[in-house]
Amino acid sequence: METTDSATEGDPLKRVEDGAGAGTPPSSTELKKKSCKDAIGFSKLTHWRTAVFFLSLFLCLTIVFAFSFIIPCPVRPQYRVTWNRTFSEAGLPSPCVFVIAVDGTDGEMLWERALDPEFHWAQCGLDKETSRTWDCLLSHSDKLTALDKYTGVLQWQQPQPPGLHSTVPVLSVPDLDGDKVSDVALVASENTQTQLVFLSGKTGVQIGSAVTLDSTSTANHLLHHTTERSHYVLLQKDTGLYGLALWRIAAQAKAGMEVGLKKDKHWEINASPTSGLVPIYESDSLRQVLRTGETKDPPNLLLVTGKEVALVNGKNLQLLWIFNTSSVLSEPSFGHYNQDDLLDVVVEEDIGNNTKRVVILDGKSGGVLWEVSLLATPNSPKPASIHTINSFSIFMFWGMMPSETNSSVPLTGERRSYLLHPLYSKVLLESTTSMDHIITFKATLLERGRHAAYIMLTGPGTEEAQGTVVLSKRKLKQDVSYSTVLRIGTSGSSETNEEIKEVFNRLRFSDW
Template sequence: MVDAAEHSTEAEPLKGEETVVGVTSVTDPSPFKKSDCAGRLGMSHLSGWRTGTFLLSLFLCLTVVFAFSFILPCPVRPQYQRTWNRTIPGAVTYDFLAVEDATKDKVRDVFIIYKRSEGMANNTCTSEGLSAPCLFLLAVDGTDGETLWERPLSADFDWAVCGVGGLSETGTGCLIAHNDNLTAVDTHTGVILWQQLRTPVRGGDLPLVHLPDLDGDGATDFALVTHSPSQTVLAFVSGRTGDVIGSEVVVDSGTSLAHLPYITASGGQYLLLHKDSGLYAVGLWWLAGQAKSGLEVKLKKDKNWEERASSRPGHILIFESVSLRRVVEVRRSGRGSVSPLLLLTDSTITLLHENLLTASWSMNISNLLSAPAFGHYNTDEVPDLVIEEDIGNSTKRVVILDGHTGSALWEVRLQFTPQTPRPSSVLTINDYSVFMLWGQTPIHPNNTDVEEKSSYLLHPYHSNLLLERKSPFQHIIAFKATLLERSRHASYLVLTGQDGGQSDGVLPVTLTKRKIKDDVPESSVLRVGGAGGVVVSTDSEEYIKEIFYRLRFSNEPQ
């Protein structure tokens, strides 16, 4: 017995005490039995309670989950039409095409302006007390092209901009400069928020938006600039009421060709003036102080920039040139990113460094047809440039320049007509863009229609190929490639018709939305050869098209 007990203890060392009890209980087994039964009974009750508690908790959790699944169902994504058209007969339109979410369904909607005696939503000019024909600001649903709202306005049209904050308590609004008025319209409802008679300064160019709350009414404000042969004038305007804050300010004496708002790396806010002698910067803080004493404290200035100022406070020379033709801001991705400037002269393109003190690169170029477009040909996160250069005989050279070095990355030669849209691009989830170009390839000898256009899709990873689709669009007034829904719904918008500033409206105005991938099956594959020449490709069309089908698009990082 002793050997057995010792053997048991070695074999199961953690049960040694139970083995000893078992040996001593031979003479009186009852204590062992009572203790064993009681222990097992207690453990049984405890396990039962645990099981019951677990099952009750599981039942309550499932009840809550199912209850909320019926009370708060998952949101249903809007079902959009891949392609839609909106036609307005007997009207004229303008080079204005904006996209904003008017219905708050996370799909952006489309805004255009046309001129006609009657609207498309049972509106007439005379019923609104306006002379016919008048303007109509039209908002259509991005999902199907149906009318959301329409706002009659007095003619004629000067400019418009949508997405302006501070105009509406419920979101953004549109500013329209027309006739003798400056009108703010709610993006979501089409209701006129305010309307002010235009002074000469309110007849200026597109406004400087996203200014802080200068008048203390809880809404962001904006500024308007007017250029005349004798001077440049600025006025700060309340976003909530349209009233001028303080007084108008003479920014500069003499001729200024254009202006551009700019924010430095330290957050300083400046107005850039394009003059005959070059590019200058004027501190908005200084202009605000001139408009109303004490107002300057609400705007920031850059210490490094102010050290370069001339004897006149706030006036800084950025770039001196008598042949400066255009100034373009290169918007960088990400919050807090500083935007470099692209300067176009008669013979060069120069990219200024982010501090605007030195040039990052410069290259020779001439006869540009339009302002540069931007996209990501490579994945270095620096926007690349798409420029169109007129090389004669109705032929243009389309070149993609590396945004970091200025070197040519890709080029093609296409024929063009005066109304050919400028290039555009849409970013993919792989951090490169798909580019959309317009023109006409010289490989169709039987083509006698000089107005015929084609659209082209370029994939940077297959840059020796182009997808060409014969375009049915004529008289294109405006074009935009964009995402109508965040990270999806990559489409392009085309507005066709007659220009409201040049004709009376015989042809219809048509707004078309088309999904970019829907162009792929209707396209043919072309090969880009040396020096940008184009020939018919011998590659498998299905293989190339499948590459475009697999694309997934993305928004620019915020």
């Protein structure tokens, strides 16, 4: 039982009214008035809570309704499994030169633009992170034409720089003329010298004068940036690979234009005091220089010579590894065979008797991870790979198994394609889909996780020949059900053919 003195303490709802004694209980009238006030206040609070609840419910339902019915969901493109587009007019003599863009989903033409003949070269897919309104540059007749590859709209057209017959690749360089648009550089190599010209990325007008990079001819060129964000033009010469700082070139083209370009003191230590060339790799049989394509900054450099394949660190120019080889048949490609996050290298090596060895080299050490011998069929595209969401790649290459034909007889036109799954390295998936002369081939990802495909352009056997050209696309998984499972090596694989095919059918693809 509670005493009167402790009433306020025992019942928290009771309180001492102003002017009343601490121990004096309230009267019945006061209690009735207070309870009425409390009841009214509680009733109002309940109504407010109810109103807030229904208002919140209404807002939630409105948002759900808007996203479900009013705001349209993004529509996934409906990719056709395969399509072919025939250009019967291709290969006709001048003055027929056309640029055509085709939709990858169904092969329908997006746009077409006629150009003045003769056609020399085209390069699309230049660096995306720029302020340029175009991404395709074409050289034809005596003109340079910049196009938007998505619409075909002509952004600018300028005459070729006088006396300069440039070749691809086009180099995308930082803004040099101060118009806040990235510019481009063209390189031309003749028997006596190699020159470079800067063009405005906004208008195509030449910036400054032409610069002589070297007194001899160069076979190829690339643009490389260092960790200090300094740019170097890499020149492939008869004596090896050399770099020339972009700020040096810009200063020769126009005084003061090098002000905004950064210098790399680590590279410049090794620069020649007379020419400014930085030696990167010396070789008298250098054939190819490739960037590894890694997301690391800067990427490493892969060099192919007449007797070796070498990987050079793109940061400090240190030699990482060398793989000795007799002769490389095609341009190497890259993919993830193991899961160490470093790109591995696919090399096709000529081992004689119309036979080639397909080798996958470890990107970290240069050691052999996997290999197979195939008959070297003519007109075979270079190896390709498609990355998966599981951190490894599916590799694709061309040829024919030696057991299926007499290897001493040169093959004329027959070839087959092969798929390799790194986790099932004892089997190959062979496709016998017949194909004409392949002009160009590319394995690519059209939709993340769902749709990997290869796109081919086939046509006459020589560039001079005239005739029908066919552009075709085929889903990578489309050939799985029709392919043959080949067991390679001595141990083979314990899975059945149906299980192997199901592994390929369950693949989900990704970008790098």
